Amino acid sequence: MKKIQIDIPLILPEVADEKDQCVKRLISRLQNEKGLEEVHIVDKPDSGVPQLCFHYDPDVISLQHVRALAEQTGADIIEKYGHKLIEVEGIRHTRHARQIEQSLNHLNGILQAAVSASGMIGLEYETAKIGEVQIREFLRKEGLTILATEVAVDRYLQKTTDRKGVSEEKTAEHAHAHEGLLGKNTELYFSLICGALLGLGFGLSFVEAVPSWVSLALYIGAYFFGGFFTAKEAIETVIKGGFEIDFLMLVAAIGAAILGEWAEGALLLFLFSIGHALEHFAMNKARKSIAALAELAPKTALLKKNGKTEEVDISALSIGDTIVVKPNSKIAADGIVVNGKSTVNQAPITGESVPVDKVAVENPEEDWSQEDDIKDENRVFSGTINGNNTLEIKVIKEAKDSTLSRLVKLVNEAQTQKSPTQRFTDKFEKYFVPAVLGLVVILNFAFLVIDESFSESFYRAMAVLVAASPCALAISTPSAVLSGVARAAKSGVLIKGGRPLEDLGVLTALAFDKTGTLTEGKPKLTEVVALDGVTEEELLKIAVAVENLSDHPLAKAVVRDGKERLKGVQVPEAKDLEAVLGKGIKTSLDNNKIYIGNLDLFESLDDKKPEKNTEEKVKSLEAGGNTTMLIRRNTEYIGIIALMDTPRPEAKNTLKQLKKIGIKRMIMLTGDNQKVADAVAQEIGLTDAWGSLLPEEKVEAIQKLLQKESKVAMVGDGVNDAPAMANSTVGIAMGAAGSDVALETADIALMADKLETLPFAIGLSRKAKTIIKQNLWVSLGIVALLIPLTISGIATIGPAVLIHEGSTLLVVFNALRLLAYKP
Known part of the structure; x- marks a missing residue:
C-alpha cells in the first residue's frame, strides 16, 4: 500500500509553542480521520516555522481532503502541494485508464494519480517539481484531449486566466480530439x-x-x-x-x-x-x-444595474450584484430573493420533487454573503428553475463557488x-x-x-x-460506482466515491445528531394549560404581550406560535420588562404584575408558591421533554405554557423505513439532558438515546458503537458533528446545499434538508453493492469456467x-x- 508524507507549515493564532495543548488537540482531531496514518510536529530550524507532518494513504483520503482538514483545524497548505482535476476525452476503457494512471504515477513530482474510464483524472503533485504545462503536454502525448481543467488555488493566492486564451486552447485541443480518420x-x-x-x-x-x-x-x-x-x-x-x-x-x-x-x-x-x-x-x-449536472446552470444572467438590465456571462457576476430571473427560466447564481415571490423547482440540486415557495428577505441591503443561517424561503441556488413569477436575486456566491459548481466538482472527484x-x-x-x-x-x-x-x-x-x-x-x-454516483446526484445525494457507496450498503447502525437532524431545530409552542377559570385565549394574549418584549429564542417562539393560535386577536402591550437570568421575566400589563418563568423563579420570589398539582403538571411536561413556563398574575397562578424542539414530521416514518430495510440500531447523540433525549426517542421510534454529550463525548460514543457494530454512520449537519463523522464508517451531512462545511466534511451529503432521502441513499448503495457482487461473480466465474474448458480442448x-x-x-x-x- 502506497503511503505519502507531506510537511505543512503550522499556523495556529495565539499559540506560542508547538507543545501547547491546542496543538495536541489539533493532532488528536486529525488522527481520527480515516486514511491519516500519523500526524506529528516536525521542527524546521532553517525556516523557524514548525511543520505539521502528515502520513496518509492516498487510496483512502485525497490530498484535497487533507488540505481541507488542515485549514479547518489550524494549519495551512501553501502552494507547495497542488490538487488538479482534469476532464479528458480519449480514454477507451478501464484498462486504458489504468495504463495512463500508472504512467502518471511514474512522473517526477506526481504524488498520486487516479484515472477513471469516464475521463476524469485526479492529480496530487508537488508544484516545485511539476507544473500544469508539463502535465498537459504529457496527457497530449498519451493521445488524450483535455476538455476542462480545474486548479485548486491556495486561499491566499488568487490566479486569473485570460478567458480568450483558454477558449483558443480548447478549440485547438478539440481539433486534436478528432484527428482519428473517422472522428471520435x-x-x-x-x-x-x-x-x-x-x-x-x-x-x-x-x-x-x-x-x-x-x-x-x-x-x-x-x-x-x-x-x-x-x-x-x-x-x-x-x-x-x-x-x-x-x-x-x-x-x-x-x-x-x-x-x-x-x-x-x-x-x-x-x-x-x-x-x-x-x-x-x-x-x-x-x-x-454526471456531465448533465454541469449543464444545469445557464451561461448568462440578466444583470440589473441603475434600473436597467443587461445580459452578461455568469462569470462576470460579483457578490452583491442583483439579477432578474424571468418566469420558467433557470436561476443563474446562488443568492437571496430581494424582490418578488415565486415557487422554485429545486430538484436539480436537492432532489426535492415539490417546488419550494420563495419570498424576499426583510432587509435586502444586508451583506448576506457571510450569513450561514439563511432561511430556505429566501435562499435560491444556481441551476434551479423559477416558477411563474419574476424574481430579483442578490448574488451571494460567485459562479465558481456556487453550490452547483462545488457539487459538479465533488461528483467528478468521486x-x-x-x-x-x-x-x-x-x-x-x-x-x-x-x-x-x-x-x-x-x-x-x-x-x-x-x-x-x-x-x-x-x-x-x-x-x-x-x-x-x-x-x-x-x-x-x-x-x-460511476452509475451509482450519477444516480445519487440526480436525486440530490452526493456520494464521494466508491468507498462510501459500498460502506453505506453494509451499515448495521445509524447515529443521529438531535437538533436540526431529527428535530426541527427550533422550539415550538406545544402546550397551553389555563388554570383557575382563565381561558386559553386570555392566557395566550398575556404570554404573547409579555414575551414580545424579550429577544430570547424561547420568547420569540411563544410570540410566533401564540399569534398563530390567536388568529388576528388584538394583543395588549406590556411594559417595564425585567429579566431574571436563567429563571424568567417580570413585566407590567394593564396595571397587573405579570411573572413568567420556571419553578426556580417562584421559589425565590415570595411566599406565594404554586399549588402542588400545578408543580406536578409542570414536572410532568418537563419529563416529556418540554421546556415549561409558569405564568402568574399578581399573586394568582393562571397557567402553564410549554415549548419543545419538536421532531421533524417525517422522522417517525423515515426511521420506520430504515428499520424495514434492516438497520438494527438507531441511536440519538445529543447535548440535551437525558429526559429530553428519551422523550424524543420514544416519540419517533429510536432504539437508543444518549443525552448530555459534549462534542468529544460524541466521538467516544461513535467509537464505542463501532466496537459493537461493524459499520456505523453518523448523520448530522456537518458542522458541529464533524469530529463524530470523521470517526464513523460513513459521515452523512443533511442540508448540505446551504453549507460549504457540510459539503467538504461529509462522505455523503444529502443536499436537501430532508431526512426522508436517507432510506433512498442506503437503498441505492445496497443495490450498488449487490450489482458489484453480481459483476464479480460473473467475471470471476466466467474466467474460472473457461480456463479448464480451453485447457481440456x-x-x-x-x-x-x-x-x-x-x-x-x-x-x-x-x-x-x-x-x-x-x-
Whole structure:
C-alpha cells in the first residue's frame, strides 16, 4: 500500500509553542480521520516555522481532503502541494485508464494519480517539481484531449486566466480530439469494418470460383481494422514495461494466424474491438448523466444595474450584484430573493420533487454573503428553475463557488476515488496477468508430455489466453460506482466515491445528531394549560404581550406560535420588562404584575408558591421533554405554557423505513439532558438515546458503537458533528446545499434538508453493492469456467472470445441498471 508524507507549515493564532495543548488537540482531531496514518510536529530550524507532518494513504483520503482538514483545524497548505482535476476525452476503457494512471504515477513530482474510464483524472503533485504545462503536454502525448481543467488555488493566492486564451486552447485541443480518420467514433467504425470484412471473407470461402487468396486478403484487412487500437495499446504498454489484456489478445490473434486460423483470429479481434467500443459507449452513458449536472446552470444572467438590465456571462457576476430571473427560466447564481415571490423547482440540486415557495428577505441591503443561517424561503441556488413569477436575486456566491459548481466538482472527484472492491480487483489483476502468461508458456510445451502436435498445444495456449483475460473483472466495479454516483446526484445525494457507496450498503447502525437532524431545530409552542377559570385565549394574549418584549429564542417562539393560535386577536402591550437570568421575566400589563418563568423563579420570589398539582403538571411536561413556563398574575397562578424542539414530521416514518430495510440500531447523540433525549426517542421510534454529550463525548460514543457494530454512520449537519463523522464508517451531512462545511466534511451529503432521502441513499448503495457482487461473480466465474474448458480442448478460441466479450458487456449493462434505480 502506497503511503505519502507531506510537511505543512503550522499556523495556529495565539499559540506560542508547538507543545501547547491546542496543538495536541489539533493532532488528536486529525488522527481520527480515516486514511491519516500519523500526524506529528516536525521542527524546521532553517525556516523557524514548525511543520505539521502528515502520513496518509492516498487510496483512502485525497490530498484535497487533507488540505481541507488542515485549514479547518489550524494549519495551512501553501502552494507547495497542488490538487488538479482534469476532464479528458480519449480514454477507451478501464484498462486504458489504468495504463495512463500508472504512467502518471511514474512522473517526477506526481504524488498520486487516479484515472477513471469516464475521463476524469485526479492529480496530487508537488508544484516545485511539476507544473500544469508539463502535465498537459504529457496527457497530449498519451493521445488524450483535455476538455476542462480545474486548479485548486491556495486561499491566499488568487490566479486569473485570460478567458480568450483558454477558449483558443480548447478549440485547438478539440481539433486534436478528432484527428482519428473517422472522428471520435473511429474505434467503433473500425470494429464494424472488421466485422464486415470477416463476414465477407468467410462467405466467399464457400464459393469455389473465388480464389482462396481473396478470403485471406479480406481476413488480413479484418486483422488491420480489428487490431489497430488493440495493437496500439499493447505496444504502448509493452514499451513501458507492462503487460495488459490487450497484449494477451493480440498474441492470441497472431497465434491463430500462425496456425493458419485466420478466420478465428479475425473473429477474436472483431469481438474484442466491438466489445471495447460498446463498453466505451456504455460508460459514456453514465458519464453523460454526471456531465448533465454541469449543464444545469445557464451561461448568462440578466444583470440589473441603475434600473436597467443587461445580459452578461455568469462569470462576470460579483457578490452583491442583483439579477432578474424571468418566469420558467433557470436561476443563474446562488443568492437571496430581494424582490418578488415565486415557487422554485429545486430538484436539480436537492432532489426535492415539490417546488419550494420563495419570498424576499426583510432587509435586502444586508451583506448576506457571510450569513450561514439563511432561511430556505429566501435562499435560491444556481441551476434551479423559477416558477411563474419574476424574481430579483442578490448574488451571494460567485459562479465558481456556487453550490452547483462545488457539487459538479465533488461528483467528478468521486469518479476518481476507488472503492475497496476496485482496489482488490486491481491488486488481483496485478498478479493474475503474469500468472496467465506463465501458464500459457507452459501449455505451449504440452506436446512434450501428451500425444499432440506443437500447433495443437499452441492453439490451446492461445485459447487459454483469451479465456483468462479478466476484462469483465476490470470494468465490473468502476462501472457500478460511476452509475451509482450519477444516480445519487440526480436525486440530490452526493456520494464521494466508491468507498462510501459500498460502506453505506453494509451499515448495521445509524447515529443521529438531535437538533436540526431529527428535530426541527427550533422550539415550538406545544402546550397551553389555563388554570383557575382563565381561558386559553386570555392566557395566550398575556404570554404573547409579555414575551414580545424579550429577544430570547424561547420568547420569540411563544410570540410566533401564540399569534398563530390567536388568529388576528388584538394583543395588549406590556411594559417595564425585567429579566431574571436563567429563571424568567417580570413585566407590567394593564396595571397587573405579570411573572413568567420556571419553578426556580417562584421559589425565590415570595411566599406565594404554586399549588402542588400545578408543580406536578409542570414536572410532568418537563419529563416529556418540554421546556415549561409558569405564568402568574399578581399573586394568582393562571397557567402553564410549554415549548419543545419538536421532531421533524417525517422522522417517525423515515426511521420506520430504515428499520424495514434492516438497520438494527438507531441511536440519538445529543447535548440535551437525558429526559429530553428519551422523550424524543420514544416519540419517533429510536432504539437508543444518549443525552448530555459534549462534542468529544460524541466521538467516544461513535467509537464505542463501532466496537459493537461493524459499520456505523453518523448523520448530522456537518458542522458541529464533524469530529463524530470523521470517526464513523460513513459521515452523512443533511442540508448540505446551504453549507460549504457540510459539503467538504461529509462522505455523503444529502443536499436537501430532508431526512426522508436517507432510506433512498442506503437503498441505492445496497443495490450498488449487490450489482458489484453480481459483476464479480460473473467475471470471476466466467474466467474460472473457461480456463479448464480451453485447457481440456472442449472450448476453442471462437466460443471463448464470444463468452469472454459477452461477460464484459453483461457486467457493464448490469451496472447501468443503477441509473434507473427507484426506491
